[in-house]
Amino acid sequence: MKGEKGPDEKPVEVKLPKVFGIRPGVYLSVIYALVVIALLFVLLLLPGIKNPGEKVTIDSLPPGAAVLLDGRYIGATPLTDFIKKGSHSLILKKKGYQFDEQELITGGRLFASLFIPKKSHHEIQYRVVDSDEVFADLFSQLSGYALIDTYRENYQAPPLITPVFSDMVKIGTLSTEDLYDMLYRLTPNISNETILHDFYHAFILLKKHDGIEFASEREGLSLLIQEAAEATGVDPGLLALSFGKEEKPEAIRLNYPDMNHAGGTILSDEPRPEPSSLNLGGIRFASVSGGSFMAGDPSTTGPTLPFDRAARTSLPIKASVSGFYMATREVTVGDYRAFLRDHPEWIPEKRDDLMASGVADEEYLSDWAAGGKFHDLPDDTPLSGVSWFAAQAFCQWLEDTLPASMRDSWEVRLPSETEWELAALRNGTPRAVFADTEAQVLPARFERQGKLGIADLEGNLWEWTANWYLPLDRIYQASGVALDLPKGWKGAERVVRGGSWANRSDLVSIYEKASQEPQWCTPFLGFRPIIAAKPTGQ
Missing domain, CATH: 2.60.40 (Immunoglobulin-like)
Structure with a gap:
């Protein structure tokens, strides 16, 4: 049967031979011991030796x-x-x-x-050697997170303000008074509940250092708003509204008689600069008269709830602007080719160097180069794909061509937001290039010129301005406070105005405000320079 041994089967015995006369039981024990010793050596001694x-x-x-x-x-x-x-x-x-x-x-x-x-x-x-650099860096980081009104549960801004002030208190280089001053300089970026919470906790930390504590958060916030308003000059009601702690915006309107005027209202005029036009570097500049006006959306008469990004950016404010000259068209491919001949450091082949310097991104002049060669773009094509830094460099180059009689008192630069908006108001609303009209970027043409002879302020391409985007800048201006950042301080994005060929005309107006990182380059964004009087004392 299966499994039974046959009569001739015998068990097999395996015997290990002796080695050098040593029995197997002895030398196997030695081998095992050596293996263990080697393993212990590898694990316990070799790492420390090697x-x-x-x-x-x-x-x-x-x-x-x-x-x-x-x-x-x-x-x-x-x-x-x-x-x-x-x-x-x-x-x-x-x-x-x-x-x-x-x-x-x-x-x-x-x-x-x-x-x-x-x-x-x-x-x-x-050792703190440059506290201003510390706070300038904090302001810049904060500006990026301030672009968002509300955070999702799975994405929150990290605490930025409190850790810096906690460290400064421990190091003890700056006085508490100096720290309060630096804290309130961050106010233009307190745009959402998350950042306000961080801002408030830094304030509480400084108060505790001074031996002051509050019975409730409401009491602490009330004092924070009061002290921040005193330090910045901003109306406390507008500041409370911005912080989401004011529920009666109609009461704030009573403090601002200017808010009885709708946005887009011209309040006073100044004579236009003479002559009425200039030609610089092949670009015609039209004279724009200065004056005071209500900047902001005509449909808005004052602060409203919720006081979010849209409500803040459309808030009507009184602005005063001196007369200037504005390019009657956006800078073109031909204009920029002339600039590149004098400044080869900005040619498309230098894109990697420009990216390494932080003044452009990978889309810089991306429409110009294919296989290392320039596209044959018509000279009158409006220029896109340029960064804010490239636009600044172009303006500086153009300034060098000013007539000798203007060089001491005039400069070429990007327009401020209010200069851009006043020019658009005075120019009127001619036909514009939008997604529901032409749906492509077009050269400037006579039929799209306005009252001042300026074309395409609305549509065609968004346009860079000189301003940083700061969420609370309007409440500073509404309070009559000039929001000038300390030297070396910067935001995260620059303001752009006007809309482009990719936007619908019913969604963008001359009052619309958007922003882009200054090194970004897109096919929807260009620029136009202005010629303006230099600031007094410059």
Whole structure:
């Protein structure tokens, strides 16, 4: 049967031979022991011999400093990393702070370093060498997050304000009075509940440092609004409305008789600059008379709820503008070709260098180059695909061609928002190029010129302006306060006006305000320069 042994079957015995007269039981035990010893050596001793070092933790006050070890970036503080045994150069870098290079000497553990490495902790405190640079960097970061009115649950702005002020209090370089001053300079970017919460907690931190505490958040916010209004000159009612803490906007309107005038109302006129037109670099400039007017949407008579981005940007404000000259058309491909002949650093082939410098992106003049050669675009094609920085460089180049009689007192630059809007008001509303009319960018033509002879302020291409987009800039202007950023401070995006061929005409008007990062280049955005009197004392 299956499984039964036959009569001739015998069990098989396996015997290991002796080796050098040593019985198998002995030499197998020795082999097993050697394997265990080798394994222990590999795990417990070899790492400490082959790669000696220690696990180093580097903290800094404030955190977020770049760590360079022997000239190589290894991360940002707080940082934990394995560093080989020896003497190393340690440098920490952070804007506005200074840290002297120091020697970092690391040791190591021979036994079990793979499992129980030697550890050390280094906490390093900076010296503040340029507090203004610290706060300028904070303002710029905050401006990016301030572009959003409401955050989703899965995407929130990180706390930016409170950590900086907490670090500054600990370091103790600045007085509390100076810290309050810096805090209130951030006010133009307090555009949503998340940033307001961060702003408020930094305020509470400073008050606690002064030994002041509040019975309720309402009490603390009330004092914050009062002190911020006093520091900035902004009306406290408008500030409370912007912070979402005012529920009666009609009461605020009573404080502003100018708000009885609708946006788009000319309040006073100044004579037009003479002569009535100029020609510079092949571009005709039309004279635009100055004066005061109500900037903002005519359909809006004052602050409304919710006081969101749309309500803030359409808020009517009284603006005063001196006379200037504006290009009667957008800068064209032909104009820019002339600029590139004098400034080859801006040619499309230099795009990588421009991107590395942060003054353009990968779309810079993307319509111009194909296979390394220029497209044969007609000279009168309105120029698009240029950054704000490129537009600035063009204006500076054009300024060098001003007549000798104008060079001391006039400049060529991008228009401010209010200059652009006043020119559009005085020019009227001629036929425009939008998605529901032409749906493509077109050269300037006589039939699209307005009363001043200016074409395509509405439609065709969005146009760069000189202004940073700051969410609360209108409430500053409505309060009669000029919002001038300190030198070196900047926002995240520049204001663009006018709409483009890709927009529907019923969705964009001369009062519409949008924004773009200054290095961005798109097929929907161009620019036109103005010639304006230099500021007094310049």
